[in-house]
Amino acid sequence: MTLVDLLSECYAAEFDEAWERERTATPVRVFAVRLYATGCSLRETQAIFRLIGVERTHQAIWHWVHRLADGMPDPPTVQPSRVAIDETAVKINGNWSWVYNAIGLDSRLVLDVAVFGRRETDPAAAFVHRLTEKHDLSEAVFLVDGYDYLTAFSRFGLSGQLDYVERNLIAKWFHTLKMRVDRFHNSWVGSRASVRE
16 A cells, blocks of 8 residues: 555545645645644655655645645634743844744643744733633643743733743744744745744
């Protein structure tokens, strides 16, 4: 049995509508998107496909990735007990921006991502506000690394504590993001919305 045959038995059927009128089988496209999501570049994904006998351009794979991203719903609403929040700087079109991320430590679910033009208390508060609108965080404990967040939490009546150890999930997520940005010559060419996506 070939890998393509194996994939055809286990792909998620809910992707069918996003892939109609495509010449490449749905399981193959889903596999490409999953490879890209694990950190493979478009060209690395293309090379892996060549190994299994599927010849597609990296541009076609790029279209699959973005079509799926546009068709996917927002992450499910959750009620996490512990939330890690952090931010990192990235260069977008030559200007520095800050990517904020929140991860539920128990579910390991990315709760939200936002990109701001500066790093201080107001963007931190805006990000926390977005989180509280998406998820029930009334009982959550927030693990952070700076006082900007503690000020933001006090604005919304939330609890937070400084924690430099248990936030390693975000560090790993940011590592993947930085690896992707490095593949674009240390500078992302696009909008903040494309970085967030």
